Amino acid sequence: GQSLEQPSEVTAVEGAIVQINCTYQTSGFYGLSWYQQHDGGAPTFLSYNALDGLEETGRFSSFLSRSDSYGYLLLQELQMKDSASYFCAVTTGANNLFFGTGTRLTVIP
């Protein structure tokens, strides 16, 4: 089976940097993705790592260490609109996408 663990809640100040961690145990690992979901909405793709290292996309960066079964999402210059739930997700060999437990980020002024 698949198991992806994230902190349940994170609170950070507007303009700050926040890191959301993800540890996983899966079979058939192909890559780690990150998605953002606002309440009542669909998940939107943020970033993807297939290889170890850091991927940067604007204010968002994502890191993967396959040997440690660990990754994180880094959000810089936080804005109020970044308040949402963030999910890591693993792609398996069957192209299935399994989501982590989710982290609710609250950005405060």
Add this chain to the structure above:
Amino acid sequence: GAVVSQHPSWVICKSGTSVKIECRSLDFQATTMFWYRQFPKQSLMLMATSNEGSKATYEQGVEKDKFLINHASLTLSTLTVTSAHPEDSSFYICSAFRTAPYSGGYTFGSGTRLTVV
């Protein structure tokens, strides 16, 4: 970009009735679509993988006779919740796999909020 349309966006039904949810890929062909269920403040749980022209593959613990999936064309997959009960009330989301994951290859529908009364 790739667009997936999901309909209806919300539905209320009586206990014991069936509800059909449609998921369409509007500008690309999707041989594989996925159905997820999400309870409030919880993660998205993969229910099944829908394959065009063949039977769906269900995840462990998902009743295939209760959640009927049909993927009759390259652009349409449907999920029918049969004999719905209040515990089936949830947010159902479909996604389609278009290209490699690193390009955001999974596109999600807007979701269907099902309430069974």
